[in-house]
Amino acid sequence: MQLRNTTARWGSVAQFLHWLIVALILAQVALALSAEKLHGMAKLAMLARHKSVGITILMLAVVRVLWRLAGPTPPLPTTLKPYERLLAHFTHIALYVLIFAMPLSGWIMTSARGFPASWFNLFQLPDLVAKNRPLYEAMQETHEALAWTLGAVATLHLLAALKHHLVLKDDTLRRMLPFTKVP
Amino acid sequence: MIRPLRLARHFVLLLMLIGASTVSAAPAVYSIDAAKSALEFEFVQAGAKNKGRFPKLAVNFNFDAANLAAAHLDVVIDLPALDSGDKERDDTLRDADLFDVAKFPQAHFAATQIVKTAAGGYEAVGSFTLRGVVRPLRVPFTLRSATEQGASVLYMSGKTLIKRLDFGVGQGDWKSTEWVGPDVNITFTLRLVAAS
Numbered sequence: 001m002q003l004r005n006t007t008a009r010w011g012s013v014a015q016f017l018h019w020l021i022v023a024l025i026l027a028q029v030a031l032a033l034s035a036e037k038l039h040g041m042a043k044l045a046m047l048a049r050h051k052s053v054g055i056t057i058l059m060l061a062v063v064r065v066l067w068r069l070a071g072p073t074p075p076l077p078t079t080l081k082p083y084e085r086l087l088a089h090f091t092h093i094a095l096y097v098l099i100f101a102m103p104l105s106g107w108i109m110t111s112a113r114g115f116p117a118s119w120f121n122l123f124q125l126p127d128l129v130a131k132n133r134p135l136y137e138a139m140q141e142t143h144e145a146l147a148w149t150l151g152a153v154a155t156l157h158l159l160a161a162l163k164h165h166l167v168l169k170d171d172t173l174r175r176m177l178p179f180t181k182v183p
Numbered sequence: 184m185i186r187p188l189r190l191a192r193h194f195v196l197l198l199m200l201i202g203a204s205t206v207s208a209a210p211a212v213y214s215i216d217a218a219k220s221a222l223e224f225e226f227v228q229a230g231a232k233n234k235g236r237f238p239k240l241a242v243n244f245n246f247d248a249a250n251l252a253a254a255h256l257d258v259v260i261d262l263p264a265l266d267s268g269d270k271e272r273d274d275t276l277r278d279a280d281l282f283d284v285a286k287f288p289q290a291h292f293a294a295t296q297i298v299k300t301a302a303g304g305y306e307a308v309g310s311f312t313l314r315g316v317v318r319p320l321r322v323p324f325t326l327r328s329a330t331e332q333g334a335s336v337l338y339m340s341g342k343t344l345i346k347r348l349d350f351g352v353g354q355g356d357w358k359s360t361e362w363v364g365p366d367v368n369i370t371f372t373l374r375l376v377a378a379s
Contacts, residue, residue, distance in 0.1 A: 118230025
């Protein structure tokens with residue numbers, strides 16, 4: 001299996017980044033939901049982990065976009081109807097935007113609250129904005145709305161992948177999976 | 184030969200002189216101008232530096248540069264008034280596991296000795312009481328004196344480090360230093376005005 005993408009399938013770097021970000025986003029949901037139920041030190045710890053993982057996703061998103069721009073990408077299946085192509089492009093662009101917008105809105109949110117964040121207690125992140133309560137409240141709502149949007153778009157993405165695999169029986173999903181053969 | 188009367192007169196004059204100089208060198212009592220003073224604390228929370236302040240404090244500083252031996256400093260910090268810039272965090276800090284302000288509403292630094300340091304500043308040597316724990320504490324500071332609108336004014340600034348767990352600030356979960364660091368950096372710039 002090769003590192004770089006080809007016009008037939010995603011290379012192992014793109015696959016690794018895709019699935020790692022999927023796993024981290026699921027972890028983010030779990031961390032955020034459990035933090036909401038906690039208080040005191042436990043809440044502080046859970047939110048600190050959530051922030052660290054979020055910053056990790058942001059860094060991976062940067063790498064992912066650069067990697068994508070640096071090489072070829074397998075094209076959409078030719079069997080798609082025009083509206084399906086449009087929907088696929090919209091979904092992919094939205095997902096790329098969201099893996100930036102989610103961590104950035106969270107980072108602005110914690111800065112505006114006046115709680116500077118760190119990356120796994122190793123180094124402190126700069127504040128993106130000065131302390132600002134109304135901005136914090138606006139960002140909290142934005143962060144939550146973006147999370148629901150991400151949930152909806154990712155579900156669409158997942159359903160489309162399953163349709164390709166199970167109904168259309170093409171290679172769209174397989175070419176993003178490791179250990180699979182794409183003819 | 185000196186006549187006894189004359190001697191007595193000299194003696195009285197001498198006493199008066201001593202008396203006069205004692206008055207002018209009498210230790211003045213300084214108290215805080217809260218509006219122009221700041222007592223701040225800095226701590227590490229989840230790997231990032233956070234700041235807060237104690238806006239309410241009472242200072243009693245008996246000071247005379249010429250008579251350091253008589254100098255003493257008393258600082259009482261009102262803990263419920265603490266301000267870390269976030270209401271939720273302030274409430275957590277006031278709780279029983281941290282400052283426990285319901286039981287211990289004040290922190291108290293009582294310095295019975297003011298000494299000069301080699302660096303040209305001063306050091307207040309005394310004890311610090313926080314959350315019912317009394318421990319010795321030395322706080323270095325610098326002084327700048329001025330006369331403002333006829334009043335004698337001292338600008339006192341310095342910093343010190345408190346290990347929060349030495350005073351039990353952190354019970355239960357908060358004993359851990361993983362998410363809230365053990366060190367609390369204290370910095371202060373105080374404007375002290377002599378009582379007229």
